[in-house]
Amino acid sequence: MSSAALKPPETFFHSKLFRGLGHEELAPLAAICQRRRIPSGEQLIRQYSAAQHVYVVVAGTLMIERLSRSGRRQVIAFSYPGDYIGFTNTEDYEYSVVCLREAELQVFPRREFLTLVDRFPTLKANARQVGGNVLAQTLDQLFALGQKKAHERLCFLLAQIGRRQCGAHNADIELIMSRQDIADYLGLTIETVSRAFARLKAMQLVEIVSAHRIRVLDRSVLEELASVQ
Amino acid sequence: MSSAALKPPETFFHSKLFRGLGHEELAPLAAICQRRRIPSGEQLIRQYSAAQHVYVVVAGTLMIERLSRSGRRQVIAFSYPGDYIGFTNTEDYEYSVVCLREAELQVFPRREFLTLVDRFPTLKANARQVGGNVLAQTLDQLFALGQKKAHERLCFLLAQIGRRQCGAHNADIELIMSRQDIADYLGLTIETVSRAFARLKAMQLVEIVSAHRIRVLDRSVLEELASVQ
DNA sequence: CGCCCAGTTGATCATTATCAAGATTTGTGG
DNA sequence: CCACAAATCTTGATAATGATCAACTGGGCG
Structure with missing residues (x-):
């Protein structure tokens, strides 16, 4: 796990979240960003654990899933490079995230990340859009399952x-x-x-x-x- | 449709969105708030129309639904007093909203409302929580339909x-x-x-x-x- | 009163789940 | 690199669930 502060900002360009940002916005983001490599099969987020981080997928594939007490499982999404993960509005994650194919992620402390979102309008607009996409995608899936x-x-x-x-x-x-x-x-x-x-x-x-x-x-x-x- | 600016702020207390707000926050909200009565059976929001307003249900019941070209319909939610409606992050509404039982709503212009959300931290926290609840509720429904x-x-x-x-x-x-x-x-x-x-x-x-x-x-x-x- | 609409119930059909067996792929050790 | 074991995937037979089609019921309203 090495700080991305030393990495060139091009690594941010993979996600919609960072589209249109200038150096004055990318620099503080890079300052709180860390990198993490997850091997295939490993769990990134455990359901019901405290939501402390926000992730952006750089490479690899992950799966977001939800388990019930009765042992039934609903897979919510598959996450590809450019997707963000863990950007919940609740205190705890309501799902687990496991790695399907060895992944590389950008890791942001959730609180600091949200502070930067508040500070930079472009980043805020992006975050809102990306958040809207998650809901839209879930509604699509709901329609598919129901109809x-x-x-x-x-x-x-x-x-x-x-x-x-x-x-x-x-x-x-x-x-x-x-x-x-x-x-x-x-x-x-x-x-x-x-x-x-x-x-x-x-x-x-x-x-x-x-x-x-x-x-x-x-x-x-x-x-x-x-x-x- | 009469401005709520003249109404006592107690009418705001019905929604989680306004919990814990003081007069200095409620006053500007009241200033941009209008009231609207919807008769049973009438449509409040048409799918794919521009998202210009945010609503809070004061009384009555509404239904949020999605129609496909093929004529199939997925009902997404039933909205009761205290619920907010239309708080999308995308440009257009992705669903229709119809009234099931004569409803009374608070209407906020979306842009102005979001500006106030940005300005007041408590309101922002509330909005985030309420937004999180919508996603959480949709994930619950997804689980029910899938499993x-x-x-x-x-x-x-x-x-x-x-x-x-x-x-x-x-x-x-x-x-x-x-x-x-x-x-x-x-x-x-x-x-x-x-x-x-x-x-x-x-x-x-x-x-x-x-x-x-x-x-x-x-x-x-x-x-x-x-x-x- | 009687029609109309929403809801219920019954009979049958289609789809999906379950159980079981076989085929294919993947991973591992020689 | 091959051989074998284990896991994953496919296919078949049957059962259960839900959809469809049809008939019936009951309440609200002109």
């Missing part, structure tokens, strides 16, 4: 991941998470997820290169089935 | 309404919304909702006084089935 069939929900996830990693080549979708993770994200079982993949393949919407690599053959139909609008 | 069976989802709604109106007598739950509204909130059909009621009755958890009045007979079991923790 869509299994194969439509899977399209919803594929389209979402496709949009996220469109910076890469736009042909293949890489599924870092397991079938169980997908099932718990979509409110299904692994068997139903597997059959939903088979169905999309039969519909010639996708080609299943491997269990974790999906080639989209008809993006427009995929988007149509995925649409929550 | 729970029909009768458990119904318990989730009943427990939620029970908590909201517990200021009243704690015996009966009044359901202002229709069975279709409940169905679209829980991601079910009206028939399944009806059968879920019958099941809870058979389990002796509730008594169905009338279609819109439910007597809870065993709160602890109801809460257990409703629990998302």
Whole structure:
């Protein structure tokens, strides 16, 4: 864990949170920023623990999930580079965060970070927008779970991941998470997820290169089935 | 629509948003606050319209919903006195709001309201908490839709309404919304909702006084089935 | 009074879950 | 690098749950 104060500010450019900021804003941010590397499989945030930090994903993939006493699990989101994590308004985190693929994160003490958010209008506007995106994304997922069939929900996830990693080549979708993770994200079982993949393949919407690599053959139909609008 | 500037500040006390505020904070709030009465059935917010106002419910009940192009509907929340509405971080509302029971609202111009939020730390803390509650509530609903069976989802709604109106007598739950509204909130059909009621009755958890009045007979079991923790 | 609408109940169908078996991938040690 | 074990994923058969279609009930209101 080394201070990022010595790092060039370009490392901040990965997130919407820091878009349009000048050196006078980035410098104090860098001053309170630390770096953290999380190996795959490790937990970053434990549900119900005190919310002391805000994170920005620089590299890797993480999964946000919620467990109930009865042992049921709801996956809330998959986090990619540029996403922020832990920006809750409550005292405690209401979810756990685990690392799916070795990740690198920027770590900010929550209180100091919020102070800077208050001080810099651009940062504040960004934070508000990013916070709004989280709610919007959750509402999308809510719509998918409430109104869509299994194969439509899977399209919803594929389209979402496709949009996220469109910076890469736009042909293949890489599924870092397991079938169980997908099932718990979509409110299904692994068997139903597997059959939903088979169905999309039969519909010639996708080609299943491997269990974790999906080639989209008809993006427009995929988007149509995925649409929550 | 009359300005609330002339009204006594007690009318503000209904919402968490205004808890702990002194006169120096309430006065400028009152200065930008207007009152609005909405008749039952009328629309307060149209999906995708520009987010220009923030509302606080003083009386009545409203329903927040989202419609897709394909005609499917997801009900997102039912709003009771003390709740705020429209406090989005995006440019446009991503949902519609309709009135279920004649409502009275405080109306604040969004921009001016946010300026005051910035100026007053207590108000800011309150706004943050309330905003956090919305996300928390949406995550609860997400868990219910993803992980729970029909009768458990119904318990989730009943427990939620029970908590909201517990200021009243704690015996009966009044359901202002229709069975279709409940169905679209829980991601079910009206028939399944009806059968879920019958099941809870058979389990002796509730008594169905009338279609819109439910007597809870065993709160602890109801809460257990409703629990998302 | 009788219509209309919301809600309920019943019969049947479709979808998803569960249980079980096989296939494939991944990880590990030789 | 291969072989084997373990874990993950897929597929099949069956059961449970919820959706759909249809008929019926009951309360509110002209």
